[in-house]
Amino acid sequence: MARFHTRSMMAAVLAVALSGSLSACGGTSQSSDGDGKRITIGIKFDQPGLGFKQGSSYTGLDTDVARYVAKKLGYSEDQIVWKEAPSKQREALIQNGDVDMVVATYTMNKARSKVIDFAGPYFVAAQDLLVRSDETGITGPKSLDGKKLCSVTGSNSAQRIKQDYSSKVQLMEQSGYAECVTALISGTVDAVTTDDVILAGLASAKGNGQLKVLGTPFSKEPYGIGIKKGDTSMVSKVNKAIEDMISDGSWKKAVDSATKGTGYTPNSEFNPPTKIGDSSWIQDL
Template sequence: MKLRKASALAAAVLALSLTATACGSNDDDEGSGGGGSGDGDSLTIGIKFDQPGLGLKTPEGDYTGFDVDVATYIAGKLGVSPENIEWVEAPSAERENLLKRGDVDFIVASYSITDERKEQVSFAGPYFMAHQDLLMRAGEGVSNPDEINDLTLCSVTGSTSAQHVHDDFAPDAQLQEFGTYSECLTGLESGAVDALTTDDSILAGYAAQEQNQGKFELAGLELSDEPYGVGIPHGDTELQEQINDAIREMEEDGSWQEAIERNFGPANYEAEEAPEITETS
């Protein structure tokens, strides 16, 4: 496990102040971001910034969503308080790079566990099971996968969603990629695309937003199983075990269910029970 201490600059300032005087203040080793206070460990965690219900950065600078709650709970079990967490945006296309470069300690960002991804990074969990679906304009839904062939699908760069639908269900469907789900939603509203495809949990979060209510609806197609895992550096079995233990505790003490109801309840989204943990060393 790679917990980040206070920055080198803050440590140097503290050392100089202790040399100069025996009554120095602790103010200089307080990080201005999420880097911690120097009195304990801190964590840098990757999340999504634009996924309502899962990982969202609000205009006020707060972070909300189920993934944020899971990450905060895990951090607490690792001895890190919420104020010592630095949140880093983890776009789908950058998640592996963030872990391989060491820019984050772990990632909780609707990160589906796949064999291909496990060649580059490791996972703990899963902590949630989603299913791929379509979000469409209200009244324009489809009733079966064959009808998807006539649609232009949108998903985000680095996500497997649109390609999965194209390869397994609708080879004639047109694919359109944008950098974020919010851009896809704008394209859906304007008519540039016919459907946004990704996990039903993500789609439900968008559909439930006040400004979107009545505009969009889920097709109700379970096109795949998407087990969400916590992305960690490849081969870090110690961190994997610690996170798995934290996930189990979150489920057992009721915090997991509380987070589900808090984040998905307003969307009338019925999540499955917590999945069995499969990612072990």
């Protein structure tokens, strides 16, 4: 009997240990079990000045905004789990519960707002073109017919060019903007298109003087924080956090840090943003 009792106790201990191990591997990203409390935030890993991973460090405006919002929600920096959120995967990451929010140069538009909710905006950029420094033939989006253009799969930048400006442009899509910059420097493509603040960071960090932002902005790109559809409580809390970040000076400090040395100046007509959470910010494309 004693042997049976000992074996039973050992089996019970093993079962509890196994259960705990499985729980640690699964579950939601927002756990409230003491030291296990975490929030998972999707960011870009390849955008200098915005969302950039270097070793174990995460830097840029998006990460600063994410840290501020997380703190307002009750999470310290070491409770943040950073997850890469490429453009084409952002909605799926939110819908599947792989992240609690996405802060990744995420333009607030109608198509996306059908499947996820947005808080914000926290910054307003504009689409522009990145070209080689000696480029003279490209003067704006209307001069791209017959040119080779690079953008990132899942972004709306290339779609806008083809739809509104240059239907004859030859489009190359890459998984990230770093690949587009490499193609531009090598001469494989003639221009890269996305938001001006992204291009400024890329030119400064990777161009070594070989690249320039054309400086002919042709869209309005309000950056929102993506949240699971229907989570109105979270949207309200995040909107309030963004308002606080702007009002207490943290927003300006973060923007100045993110754009230092790039030669980029945010459009003062829209920055810092007002009417946070207003549906008028949702763009058609």
